[in-house]
Amino acid sequence: MAAAEPNGIADITGAVRQGLIPAFLYNDAQVHELERTRLFGRSWNFLAHESEIAQPDDYVVRNIGDDSFLVTRDSDGQIHVMFNMCVHRGMQVCRAERGSARTFRCPYHAWTYKNDGQLAGLPFHADAYGGEAGFIKEGQALLRAPSVAIRNGMIFASLDPDAPHFETWLGDYAFYLDFYTGQSAAGMEFRGPQRWRVEANWKIGAENFMGDSYHTPHTHASVVDIELFGEPKPYKRKEGVLWHAGPGGGTTYKLPPGSEFRSGLAYVGYPEEMIDRMAAALSPAQRALVDEPGFMPSASTLFPNLSFVHNWPQTDAEGRITPFISVRLWQPVGPGETEVYSWFCVAADAPDDYKAASYKAYLMCFGSSGMFEQDDVENWVSITTMARGSMARNLLLNNRMGLTLDGDPIVDQFRGFGGPGTAYQGFGEHNQRHWFSMWADLVSQPAPAREPMAFGMGERQA
Amino acid sequence: MSSARSAAPLPYTDERHQMAAQFLTEEAHLLDTSDFEAWLGLMDPRIRYRMPVRVTAVKAADETDVQTMHHFDEDLYSLRKRVQRFQTDYAWTEDPQSRIRHHVSNVRTFEGAGDELIAESAVLLYRSRGDRTAPSLLSAGRTDVLIPTEEGLRLRQRDIEIDESVLRTQNLAIFL
Numbered sequence: 334m335a336a337a338e339p340n341g342i343a344d345i346t347g348a349v350r351q352g353l354i355p356a357f358l359y360n361d362a363q364v365h366e367l368e369r370t371r372l373f374g375r376s377w378n379f380l381a382h383e384s385e386i387a388q389p390d391d392y393v394v395r396n397i398g399d400d401s402f403l404v405t406r407d408s409d410g411q412i413h414v415m416f417n418m419c420v421h422r423g424m425q426v427c428r429a430e431r432g433s434a435r436t437f438r439c440p441y442h443a444w445t446y447k448n449d450g451q452l453a454g455l456p457f458h459a460d461a462y463g464g465e466a467g468f469i470k471e472g473q474a475l476l477r478a479p480s481v482a483i484r485n486g487m488i489f490a491s492l493d494p495d496a497p498h499f500e501t502w503l504g505d506y507a508f509y510l511d512f513y514t515g516q517s518a519a520g521m522e523f524r525g526p527q528r529w530r531v532e533a534n535w536k537i538g539a540e541n542f543m544g545d546s547y548h549t550p551h552t553h554a555s556v557v558d559i560e561l562f563g564e565p566k567p568y569k570r571k572e573g574v575l576w577h578a579g580p581g582g583g584t585t586y587k588l589p590p591g592s593e594f595r596s597g598l599a600y601v602g603y604p605e606e607m608i609d610r611m612a613a614a615l616s617p618a619q620r621a622l623v624d625e626p627g628f629m630p631s632a633s634t635l636f637p638n639l640s641f642v643h644n645w646p647q648t649d650a651e652g653r654i655t656p657f658i659s660v661r662l663w664q665p666v667g668p669g670e671t672e673v674y675s676w677f678c679v680a681a682d683a684p685d686d687y688k689a690a691s692y693k694a695y696l697m698c699f700g701s702s703g704m705f706e707q708d709d710v711e712n713w714v715s716i717t718t719m720a721r722g723s724m725a726r727n728l729l730l731n732n733r734m735g736l737t738l739d740g741d742p743i744v745d746q747f748r749g750f751g752g753p754g755t756a757y758q759g760f761g762e763h764n765q766r767h768w769f770s771m772w773a774d775l776v777s778q779p780a781p782a783r784e785p786m787a788f789g790m791g792e793r794q795a
Numbered sequence: 796m797s798s799a800r801s802a803a804p805l806p807y808t809d810e811r812h813q814m815a816a817q818f819l820t821e822e823a824h825l826l827d828t829s830d831f832e833a834w835l836g837l838m839d840p841r842i843r844y845r846m847p848v849r850v851t852a853v854k855a856a857d858e859t860d861v862q863t864m865h866h867f868d869e870d871l872y873s874l875r876k877r878v879q880r881f882q883t884d885y886a887w888t889e890d891p892q893s894r895i896r897h898h899v900s901n902v903r904t905f906e907g908a909g910d911e912l913i914a915e916s917a918v919l920l921y922r923s924r925g926d927r928t929a930p931s932l933l934s935a936g937r938t939d940v941l942i943p944t945e946e947g948l949r950l951r952q953r954d955i956e957i958d959e960s961v962l963r964t965q966n967l968a969i970f971l
Contacts, residue, residue, distance in 0.1 A: 430850050432852055524863045524864045525864040526848075526864070529962035531965045532928055555887075556880065558880075558884075558885060559879040648872075693873065696865065696868055696873070697877075702866050707966040711966070718927045
């Protein structure tokens with residue numbers, strides 16, 4: 334039986350669709366529960382990149398919401414995503430977060446699983462169960478993630494067996510995803526993640542990377558002041574285009590007049606050798622995004638909680654400009670707490686000298702010690718703290734930038750943009766509204782009831 | 796610079812141990828009082844300042860730090876940028892400032908290569924921000940390479956072993 338519809342959810346989603354955000358959404362137990370069951374229970378969630386489990390028998394352990402998953406590469410090189418709970422008595426089978434193993438043995442009763450999930454060892458199967466007559470061991474395995482998809486080496490899973498087909502769902506976002514994780518035919522190398530917990534609601538980071546170019550000149554004024562990264566000057570930031578396409582959106586910086594693909598990439602610090610690789614890996618349409626009028630992707634979010642950033646700071650005293658890419662996950666821990674996972678990402682076949690400089694660029698700007706990220710998190714913790722009180726229950730925050738009171742865009746869509754989807758030049762909250770419309774779609778639909786599964790019972794499980 | 800070191804720590808009565816311990820105490824004082832310029836002055840120009848990410852690994856795997864990912868991997872340029880940022884009017888994360896205290900203990904000093912000293916220490920950083928959020932703690936071990944100069948000891952290398960795999964502090968707008 335479906336649970337009763339929570340009080341007020343129609344009002345909440347109605348407001349959100351008008352570009353008005355009930356302030357308490359950023360710190361509310363009931364909203365968190367709806368997100369856990371209806372949103373994260375159905376969405377496509379990023380878990381890991383193939384390069385993190387590069388060798389046969391490598392594994393990492395990652396979460397979707399409260400659920401722990403083992404992401405393995407088996408001895409034959411196949412990738413598996415399995416619920417990390419022993420099907421006997423429910424203990425977490427693997428308690429390390431990464432490593433290399435052919436088998437995983439539950440510490441409780443020594444049930445042992447191969448790294449493809451198959452149950453290989455069940456002590457005293459004959460004595461304790463009477464063999465197959467009491468527990469059907471044949472063919473048993475750890476529970477598989479209901480849906481799994483891999484794109485650009487990025488491993489995604491959904492808890493929903495009826496999740497939309499991944500590539501269909503991804504749609505035109507794929508065009509932009511390649512700028513971050515499709516730069517080279519050799520694939521990308523993910524390093525990290527750095528992990529830390531912040532007392533902030535997960536939605537704020539997702540929305541911010543989705544399209545908040547408006548915060549950059551002020552929140553990050555210090556990094557301009559110290560000449561670490563010159564682009565976020567207010568007049569430059571507002572020349573950028575905000576785009577959304579499929580289940581994601583992002584920000585760009587306008588390149589200098591007359592830019593074309595190669596000069597645009599050189600401007601942000603890519604060496605010739607890298608530009609050659611990117612020219613080969615990206616399609617003519619993708620390359621055209623960088624051509625005059627010329628836009629370079631910066632921050633982006635893929636719904637619900639996976640974000641990307643591509644910036645190009647000065648990485649040494651001599652003035653070398655080097656781009657970096659970071660991939661980050663805003664993993665909800667509770668209504669007012671998020672675990673941030675932040676990876677550094679670089680083309681696997683990039684020259685060592687470039688990798689080192691790009692890594693330096695990442696560490697200076699983003700991640701646990703990053704000079705951009707430090708100020709972002711300060712803001713997000715503050716919003717979350719304020720959202721907890723009584724006043725926030727009756728306050729609708731304005732998420733309507735770029736619209737008149739009548740709901741018309743204040744400027745026309747930008748036609749000179751080379752990418753698919755919807756694009757506006759200048760400041761606006763078009764992307765954040767798009768993100769919240771997807772949020773509203775999921776939290777307003779009850780999750781379908783699923784039949785429980787029994788293990789070892791064969792046909793008699795129902 | 797080699798990682799050679801004497802087998803046993805120097806006795807507490809050794810003047811070199813006393814110099815190293817005093818260096819660490821005075822350094823902590825500079826950080827606790829936000830005298831970052833003076834703190835930068837303690838760095839050897841070739842400073843390597845690193846804090847690798849720690850992970851939870853099975854015991855048999857003995858590698859609990861990830862040498863390909865750090866929370867800090869700094870040279871003098873990037874340390875100086877971090878300090879310059881705190882000195883701007885826009886470093887919101889430290890305005891208002893945190894109340895911080897570096898508790899430095901367990902100092903063990905070894906002879907290094909040449910006249911270098913190797914100093915191991917434990918540091919517990921208490922950080923309190925504003926009046927709404929709970930204070931945070933960071934616990935770490937440090938291994939420092941100190942070199943004597945005419946102006947006193949200078950920090951040539953610091954390797955920080957942080958005691959968490961998931962940091963429970965909102966950012967590292969601090970130095971350990």
